[in-house]
Amino acid sequence: MVVVRAAKRVWAWFFEERNCIFQVFYLTLLTISYGVLVTEAWGSLGLGDQIIAAFFALSCAGLFFRVSLADPGVITLANIRDQQVYADHDALYPRGRVCRTCKTIKIPRSKHCRVCDHCVARFDHHCIWVNTCIAKHNYNAFFCFLVTNVCGSAHLVYILCAYFIHKMTAKIANAHDLSRDFASQVLTEIISSPEHARVAFVASLSIGVWFLVSLLLGCQMGRVVRNCTANEHFKRQRLRKDHAEDDPAPKRPVALDMAWGGVGLVDEVAAQALSVDDIERNPYDKGVMYNMRDAFDLGAKDKSS
Numbered sequence: 001m002v003v004v005r006a007a008k009r010v011w012a013w014f015f016e017e018r019n020c021i022f023q024v025f026y027l028t029l030l031t032i033s034y035g036v037l038v039t040e041a042w043g044s045l046g047l048g049d050q051i052i053a054a055f056f057a058l059s060c061a062g063l064f065f066r067v068s069l070a071d072p073g074v075i076t077l078a079n080i081r082d083q084q085v086y087a088d089h090d091a092l093y094p095r096g097r098v099c100r101t102c103k104t105i106k107i108p109r110s111k112h113c114r115v116c117d118h119c120v121a122r123f124d125h126h127c128i129w130v131n132t133c134i135a136k137h138n139y140n141a142f143f144c145f146l147v148t149n150v151c152g153s154a155h156l157v158y159i160l161c162a163y164f165i166h167k168m169t170a171k172i173a174n175a176h177d178l179s180r181d182f183a184s185q186v187l188t189e190i191i192s193s194p195e196h197a198r199v200a201f202v203a204s205l206s207i208g209v210w211f212l213v214s215l216l217l218g219c220q221m222g223r224v225v226r227n228c229t230a231n232e233h234f235k236r237q238r239l240r241k242d243h244a245e246d247d248p249a250p251k252r253p254v255a256l257d258m259a260w261g262g263v264g265l266v267d268e269v270a271a272q273a274l275s276v277d278d279i280e281r282n283p284y285d286k287g288v289m290y291n292m293r294d295a296f297d298l299g300a301k302d303k304s305s
C-alpha cells in the first residue's frame with residue numbers, strides 16, 4: 001500500500017501539480033538537438049541553413065519563455081469586468097456559478113485551473129510542457145510556439161538527412177559498385193555506426209517531435225477556425241456522452257484529462273436536461289477572420305454579449 005500511495009503521489013506531482021520538470025526536459029532536448037547539430041554537422045551546412053537553424057533555435061527558446069512567463073489571463077476581482085466579453089452558453093457555461101476558490105463569478109469561456117489554482121479567461125488547457133495555462137493572453141504565443149517547433153524540427157530532419165546523404169556520397173564516390181542497393185547499404189552503415197549515433201538520435205527525435213506537434217497544431221488550427229477552445233471541445237464531448245446515456249458515465253480520472261494536455265474535469269452540468277442543439281450551439285463562431293482575431297487576442301469584440 002505504501003508503494004501504491006508513493007506511486008500516486010509521484011504521478012500527482014508529475015501531472016497534477018505545477019512543477020518545472022517538463023520545462024527542464026524540453027529545454028534539455030532543445031539544447032541537445034542544436035548542440036549536436038553545431039558540434040557534429042555545422043561545418044557541412046551552407047550559410048543559409050546555419051542562419052535558419054539559429055533562427056529556429058532562438059525562436060523556440062524565446063517563445064517557450066514567452067508562453068511560460070506571460071500572464072495567461074488570470075481573473076481577479078479587479079479585472080473580471082474587463083474579462084466578461086463573451087455571450088452566455090447554457091450548456092458549457094451555466095449562469096450564476098461562482099468559483100469557490102477565487103470567489104469570482106465563473107464568466108463564459110473561463111475556467112478554474114486546478115493545477116495553477118486560479119480562474120483564467122478564455123481557458124484552452126493547462127500545458128505541462130510550459131507549466132502554465134494556455135488561455136486568453138498567451139494562446140497566440142503558444143500557437144506560434146507550435147508552428148516554430150513544427151518548422152524547426154522539419155528543418156532539422158532535412159539538414160540531418162542531407163548530412164547523411166553527403167557522407168554516403170563521399171564514401172561511394174570512388175566505389176565501382178554504383179547500384180542503389182549498395183548506396184542504401186552504405187547509408188544504413190553510416191546511420192547505424194557509433195560515430196554518428198548522436199546525429200541519428202537527434203534526427204529520430206526531430207521526426208518524432210515533428211509528427212506529434214504537427215498533430216497538435218492541426219487540432220489547434222481546427223479549433224481556431226471554429227472558435228472552440230480545447231476545454232469546450234472536451235466539455236461538449238462529455239456532455240454528448242452523458243446526453244446519449246440514461247445513466248451518465250462516471251467522471252474520467254484527472255490523469256486521463258492530463259494526457260490530453262491537462263484539461264481539468266468537466267464541471268457538473270445536468271446533461272439530460274439539455275438538448276443536442278444546446279450542447280452543439282457555438283455563439284463564439286462568427287466567421288474565420290473574427291475567430292482568428294479572437295483566438296490570437298487581436299482585439300476582436302463580441303457584440304452579442
Ligand SMILES: [Zn+2]
Pocket residue numbers: 099100101102103111112113117118119
Ligand atoms: Zn477560480
Ligand SMILES: [Zn+2]
Pocket residue numbers: 113114115116117125126127132133134
Ligand atoms: Zn493552469
